[in-house]
Amino acid sequence: MLDAVLLWIKRNEKNSLADVKTWLAIPSVSTQPDHDQDTRAAAEWAVLNLRTIGLDTQLIETPRHPCVLATTPPALHPPGAPHVLLYGHYDVQPAEPLDQWVSPPFTPTVRDGKLFARGACDDKGQVHCHLAALLAWRQINGQLPCRLTVLLEGEEEIGSSNLMAVVQAHRDLLASARTLIISDVNQFAPGVPALVYGLRGLAGAELRLRGPNTDLHSGMYGGTVRNPANALATLIAGLHDKNGHITIPGFYDDVRPLTALELEQWAALPFSETDYARELGVPELWGEAGFSTLARKWARPTLDVNGLTSGYQGPGGKTVLPAVASAKITMRLVPDQNPQKILDLFAAHVQRLTPSGVTLEVERHGESPPALTPMDSPAMTAAAEALEIGFGKRPVFMREGGSIPVVSWFKDALGLDTVMVGFGLPDDHIHAPNEKLDLDCYCNGIRTAAALYERLAHHLA
Amino acid sequence: MLDAVLLWIKRNEKNSLADVKTWLAIPSVSTQPDHDQDTRAAAEWAVLNLRTIGLDTQLIETPRHPCVLATTPPALHPPGAPHVLLYGHYDVQPAEPLDQWVSPPFTPTVRDGKLFARGACDDKGQVHCHLAALLAWRQINGQLPCRLTVLLEGEEEIGSSNLMAVVQAHRDLLASARTLIISDVNQFAPGVPALVYGLRGLAGAELRLRGPNTDLHSGMYGGTVRNPANALATLIAGLHDKNGHITIPGFYDDVRPLTALELEQWAALPFSETDYARELGVPELWGEAGFSTLARKWARPTLDVNGLTSGYQGPGGKTVLPAVASAKITMRLVPDQNPQKILDLFAAHVQRLTPSGVTLEVERHGESPPALTPMDSPAMTAAAEALEIGFGKRPVFMREGGSIPVVSWFKDALGLDTVMVGFGLPDDHIHAPNEKLDLDCYCNGIRTAAALYERLAHHLA
Numbered sequence: 001m002l003d004a005v006l007l008w009i010k011r012n013e014k015n016s017l018a019d020v021k022t023w024l025a026i027p028s029v030s031t032q033p034d035h036d037q038d039t040r041a042a043a044e045w046a047v048l049n050l051r052t053i054g055l056d057t058q059l060i061e062t063p064r065h066p067c068v069l070a071t072t073p074p075a076l077h078p079p080g081a082p083h084v085l086l087y088g089h090y091d092v093q094p095a096e097p098l099d100q101w102v103s104p105p106f107t108p109t110v111r112d113g114k115l116f117a118r119g120a121c122d123d124k125g126q127v128h129c130h131l132a133a134l135l136a137w138r139q140i141n142g143q144l145p146c147r148l149t150v151l152l153e154g155e156e157e158i159g160s161s162n163l164m165a166v167v168q169a170h171r172d173l174l175a176s177a178r179t180l181i182i183s184d185v186n187q188f189a190p191g192v193p194a195l196v197y198g199l200r201g202l203a204g205a206e207l208r209l210r211g212p213n214t215d216l217h218s219g220m221y222g223g224t225v226r227n228p229a230n231a232l233a234t235l236i237a238g239l240h241d242k243n244g245h246i247t248i249p250g251f252y253d254d255v256r257p258l259t260a261l262e263l264e265q266w267a268a269l270p271f272s273e274t275d276y277a278r279e280l281g282v283p284e285l286w287g288e289a290g291f292s293t294l295a296r297k298w299a300r301p302t303l304d305v306n307g308l309t310s311g312y313q314g315p316g317g318k319t320v321l322p323a324v325a326s327a328k329i330t331m332r333l334v335p336d337q338n339p340q341k342i343l344d345l346f347a348a349h350v351q352r353l354t355p356s357g358v359t360l361e362v363e364r365h366g367e368s369p370p371a372l373t374p375m376d377s378p379a380m381t382a383a384a385e386a387l388e389i390g391f392g393k394r395p396v397f398m399r400e401g402g403s404i405p406v407v408s409w410f411k412d413a414l415g416l417d418t419v420m421v422g423f424g425l426p427d428d429h430i431h432a433p434n435e436k437l438d439l440d441c442y443c444n445g446i447r448t449a450a451a452l453y454e455r456l457a458h459h460l461a
Numbered sequence: 462m463l464d465a466v467l468l469w470i471k472r473n474e475k476n477s478l479a480d481v482k483t484w485l486a487i488p489s490v491s492t493q494p495d496h497d498q499d500t501r502a503a504a505e506w507a508v509l510n511l512r513t514i515g516l517d518t519q520l521i522e523t524p525r526h527p528c529v530l531a532t533t534p535p536a537l538h539p540p541g542a543p544h545v546l547l548y549g550h551y552d553v554q555p556a557e558p559l560d561q562w563v564s565p566p567f568t569p570t571v572r573d574g575k576l577f578a579r580g581a582c583d584d585k586g587q588v589h590c591h592l593a594a595l596l597a598w599r600q601i602n603g604q605l606p607c608r609l610t611v612l613l614e615g616e617e618e619i620g621s622s623n624l625m626a627v628v629q630a631h632r633d634l635l636a637s638a639r640t641l642i643i644s645d646v647n648q649f650a651p652g653v654p655a656l657v658y659g660l661r662g663l664a665g666a667e668l669r670l671r672g673p674n675t676d677l678h679s680g681m682y683g684g685t686v687r688n689p690a691n692a693l694a695t696l697i698a699g700l701h702d703k704n705g706h707i708t709i710p711g712f713y714d715d716v717r718p719l720t721a722l723e724l725e726q727w728a729a730l731p732f733s734e735t736d737y738a739r740e741l742g743v744p745e746l747w748g749e750a751g752f753s754t755l756a757r758k759w760a761r762p763t764l765d766v767n768g769l770t771s772g773y774q775g776p777g778g779k780t781v782l783p784a785v786a787s788a789k790i791t792m793r794l795v796p797d798q799n800p801q802k803i804l805d806l807f808a809a810h811v812q813r814l815t816p817s818g819v820t821l822e823v824e825r826h827g828e829s830p831p832a833l834t835p836m837d838s839p840a841m842t843a844a845a846e847a848l849e850i851g852f853g854k855r856p857v858f859m860r861e862g863g864s865i866p867v868v869s870w871f872k873d874a875l876g877l878d879t880v881m882v883g884f885g886l887p888d889d890h891i892h893a894p895n896e897k898l899d900l901d902c903y904c905n906g907i908r909t910a911a912a913l914y915e916r917l918a919h920h921l922a
Contacts, residue, residue, distance in 0.1 A: 031777035094779055100675065158777055200680060204778050213742030214561065215893040218765045219661060219863030222793050223757035226747040229766035233697035240691065281674030286687040286818035296684035304679045305690035306781050307772035312789060316492035316619055317665050317826040318555055319791050320767050320892050328773060330780050332683050357747035365778040402680030431781050432676040
């Protein structure tokens with residue numbers, strides 16, 4: 001039966017692609033209020049799509065962007081089939097800076113075998129692999145291999161602040177699932193499919209230093225008052241030492257060391273620092289001293305400035321001493337760091353680092369705990385087999401540097417372990433201009449998803 | 462005769478104010494190409510105004526914004542009267558950030574006895590004091606007390622790059638002047654008129670640090686490459702030591718020490734650090750250790766960030782590792798620092814400070830030498846008397862922290878010393894939101910200008 005499903009998928013690739021393009025064309029940028037209507041439209045698109053597959057589907061209102069909740073009616077799965085929960089998100093990151101996109105971010109465009117659009121990889125494109133696979137099962141088999149619940153949210157990129165209320169309101173349904181499936185991660189490399197068993201967490205904040213009550217003439221006043229932009233530079237520079245270690249006292253206290261097995265497996269992965277640096281266009285790699293590049297990206301915490309704003313930013317010069325300077329900062333956290341505790345340590349430290357003559361404001365932006373899941377559960381076994389069917393190769397086990405907060409939340413709220421099976425590649429430019437998904441990855445992703453529900457039905461039976 | 466002129470000025474204050482408002486309403490922002498037509502319109506406004514006074518006036522084209530050159534025909538001054546040159550500028554700084562203006566920058570508005578508009582003080586408002594005084598002389602006396610040439614430019618705020626070509630082309634006319642008058646400075650304080658005998662110079666540059674070839678996801682890549690925004694903070698922080706001294710090797714080599722007379726005069730000025738800090742809204746003053754606040758603003762060099770730009774600057778957060786981070790920086794220089802030499806030292810030093818893993822670009826923005834002029838020339842004596850007539854108080858001698866590059870250029874090109882007689886106040890917010898000129902200062906400025914030409918005719922005879 002799976003073979004017939006995979007054949008149907010192959011024959012319907014063009015239709016699938018046309019379908020995902022219509023979803024990607026909707027600019028569901030959750031952080032930008034101008035796009036609130038678009039974000040809702042992307043949710044409604046998903047409702048219609050899931051109903052077409054045959055799921056009982058509803059739009060669930062929240063204070064901001066709605067969730068989509070869909071579940072198989074009894075006729076759509078074999079009696080007694082295991083219940084699986086699929087989570088994804090239909091919102092996307094802002095597309096700015098727009099002038100760096102080769103084709104417009106919300107005009108999905110295929111070039112060189114790649115589908116370019118904001119959300120092509122993160123996460124509408126990967127969610128659509130599942131939708132296309134489910135449609136194939138429905139068309140060929142009249143029903144799905146598992147009992148399935150699908151939960152899509154529109155606030156993943158802005159902290160998922162309303163998701164867990166929806167989860168609690170539908171707790172009985174969701175908690176009856178045996179496992180959680182998320183496709184919001186990458187393969188290790190082209191031709192190296194992977195299962196992700198660890199994620200970094202996140203703690204974000206915006207710092208604002210205020211000096212004079214208005215922008216000042218840098219000639220008339222320069223030298224008499226602290227310049228908030230210079231002061232911000234001093235503050236940020238003080239957050240790392242010269243070895244790239246973060247200076248916040250207590251920051252590393254709860255970091256779990258890597259196991260010998262992990263170090264051994266990672267060393268065996270086909271990873272070239274030279275290629276990686278060339279791909280990113282940097283003269284050399286850099287990071288915390290004493291750790292390999294893969295360890296730094298997967299298992300070491302970081303502190304990165306995401307944005308700087310101060311004074312005059314237009315063409316030419318302006319001889320101004322700015323009244324305000326601000327920085328958006330995120331820290332990536334690793335097991336067993338606690339985002340709330342880290343933000344407290346961070347806030348106290350930046351206060352200590354604030355030079356005299358300016359005042360500091362700290363606005364907390366979002367937090368998400370790191371996660372580690374078992375590598376050897378029946379669901380992971382099913383996923384490994386599905387990836388081998390979908391991509392023709394056994395997957396490796398890896399961690400991811402990014403954060404998927406719901407992994408920890410679902411574990412805490414529902415006791416569910418997550419299987420992270422991703423179809424993206426490291427060069428997909430998610431959160432950046434020219435986000436893309438290779439068409440090969442998209443098609444193999446649909447194949448993997450089709451196999452996954454069949455393998456889960458088997459291993460969880 | 463001067464009394465009659467001053468009376469006419471008093472009776473025509475409303476007309477003068479209406480006239481200057483029409484000039485201020487023209488958004489002549491020289492650095493912004495969108496405003497090129499407006500900048501030209503502001504020049505044409507001045508041409509018409511000077512022709513109304515009776516001067517032979519022409520618009521002189523340059524590769525960017527035109528100059529206005531006007532000179533008295535023989536019938537407009539007594540035979541053999543000394544020749545005086547007035548320089549000013551009709552261009553203005555950008556008005557951004559617009560949302561901080563109480564009334565729109567190009568809708569001149571009187572509130573609480575103050576005229577608010579971009580350019581109200583710097584420099585259209587101060588130039589207009591002269592225009593109104595000249596009109597008064599013409600109305601009352603049929604001619605002016607001096608032979609007069611007026612040269613206005615439209616590129617003062619962007620480096621005056623075409624001015625000196627115009628000066629050279631009209632060298633014979635301009636070099637025959639006995640002194641140069643500039644009203645582009647402040648009084649020391651309300652009720653304390655001043656003559657300015659020293660100015661700081663300027664050297665500006667934009668730094669750009671490039672890391673990866675595109676913005677990266679801070680989770681997937683954070684920890685593996687140098688973040689240009691963090692690196693920029695480190696670079697900028699390294700430009701000062703903890704005592705506020707600038708770290709560029711050789712930076713202070715040519716700084717001329719203050720004289721005992723200057724230290725004594727400045728100590729006697731009515732200056733309250735507490736009031737100054739309160740007015741600026743800062744918790745405390747700050748600057749280079751070992752120097753008084755007046756010395757730091759008038760006679761010590763500085764290095765200030767004018768603007769910072771990197772990564773995501775919109776609402777909310779975006780977990781991006783930026784590809785580029787940039788800073789606009791200006792240094793204020795003092796006698797006898799050379800801007801070209803300082804920019805060379807700066808460029809070499811920022812290159813040394815650039816962390817590995819990112820590449821630096823330095824774009825030079827503009828430079829202007831510092832200036833010191835003699836305190837006891839006949840022209841300075843005339844100006845001191847004129848200020849006493851205009852404001853009812855003997856002026857003090859002071860320096861200014863700002864830069865007026867033409868002061869040095871006119872000295873070098875034409876051998877002319879400059880008399881800097883200003884009508885503004887330190888709280889006029891030039892280059893910042895809510896720029897203003899007190900109406901008292903404006904009216905006393907017209908009176909001073911009227912007296913100045915009469916006193917110059919006397920002392921230069």
